[in-house]
Amino acid sequence: MAAAVLGGLCGWALSRMLVAVLSGVFDPPPDALAVLWAYLVVLAVLGVAAPLAAGAATVRAARRPPLTALRDL
Numbered sequence: 001m002a003a004a005v006l007g008g009l010c011g012w013a014l015s016r017m018l019v020a021v022l023s024g025v026f027d028p029p030p031d032a033l034a035v036l037w038a039y040l041v042v043l044a045v046l047g048v049a050a051p052l053a054a055g056a057a058t059v060r061a062a063r064r065p066p067l068t069a070l071r072d073l
Contacts, residue, residue, distance in 0.1 A: 004047075 015033050061069070 019033060
């Protein structure tokens with residue numbers, strides 16, 4: 001959770017800095033930052049789904065009999 005908050009804060013600071021730097025390049029400068037909500041939602045869903053899938057695969061592998069797992073190696 002702390003990593004997500006830290007990543008969000010770093011992203012926010014980076015975007016503010018880029019707007020400040022690039023405001024001289026674009027005429028007129030942007031009025032506000034654009035937030036790509038669809039990207040953030042997909043990223044959050046994948047961030048929850050990936051650990052759940054890894055946990056399910058681990059539980060499924062742990063339920064296999066040990067000799068079967070050794071034979072498959």
